[in-house]
Amino acid sequence: MNLKGRHLLAPMDFTVEEMQSLFDEAKKIIEKPEAYGEVLKGNILATLFYEPSTRTRFSFEAAMQRLGGSVIGFSEPGSSSVSKGESIADTIRTVACYADVAVMRHPKEGSAFVASQSSSIPVINAGDGGHHHPTQTLTDLLTILLEKGHFGNITVGLCGDLKFGRTVHSLISALNRYNDVKFTMISPAELRIPDYLREKLIQSGSSFHETTNLKEALPELDVLYMTRVQRERFFNEEDYIRLKDTYILDTNKMKAAKKDMMVLHPLPRVNEIHIDVDADPRALYFKQAKNGMHVRMALLMALLGKGV
Ligand code: NCD
DSSP, rough: OTTTTTOOOSGGGGGGHHHHHHHHHHHHHHHHHGGGGTTTTTTEEEEEEESSOOHHHHHHHHHHTTTTOEEEEEEEEGGGGGGGGGOHHHHHHHHOOOOOOOEEEEETTTTHHHHHHHSSSSSEEEEEEOOOHHHHHHHHHHHHHHHHHHHSSSSEEESSSSSTTTHHHHHHHHHTTTTTTTEEOOOGGGGGOOOHHHHHHTTTTTTTESSSSSHHGGGOOOOEEEOOOOOOGGOOOHHHHHTTHHHHHHHHHHHHOOOOOEEEOOOOOOOSSSSGGGSSSSBOOHHHHHHHHHHHHHHHHTTTTTTO
């Protein structure tokens, strides 16, 4: 398995086996973090965030620092030459002069791909508009693996904004490669999964159904993946306000769920999971956020060709 020098733009860029190698490494990191303190000493990560972020940016920065490397970058484009009109291509060519790997989040679909075309260093897509977010998928899959021990033979419910939610698009694409994964898509009619994704599921003969009713779908699920309605991708505020509180998972609804159903959420949460659910042992979203750092450590090591 050699991921050295590769870009990660969409979850399908890595094979199932390559992903598994990252999960194996992440598990080793969780067991023995002290062994990894100097693995990336002397390496520099550039974080190029044209859109807000808490978990993705911080977990990448923490991952690099815990591996002994260091970080440069911007958390909003106004503080870089982007505000003077510099193109993505020129920015990444410049960044590649200083850093060994770059992670980029941008509101436009395809922007990480554009960057990768002009980059001599690996580019990691940390979210490109409503398209993909592959490292969130690594986080989600590692969390499922740690809890369930496997990906096959599970029913996964995805609830909320399935139209604009890039984490949903990436997770469905990745999970669809494992055997016997059944999908239940729970969303308002206006926020259903994009047509291209539905086509892909149909073509691959996957088992999925779409519903608007969370309560009815809940008892069958092994994993419930909640998402916030993506306000920044709406064309008008009224639609957002009308749709934002369609689904609210609370302790009462949780009574109908399986005893070992995992509740995941890429975060940030707005109203879609009541804070009372946090005390339920099935609520794993903060654990998931922590797993994100460990799997990103494994990813940075792999892209830079460094092992323990
Ligand atoms: C997600 C994103 O940016 O797409 N956040 C994250 O990276 N954990 C989800 C979201 O913003 O709703």
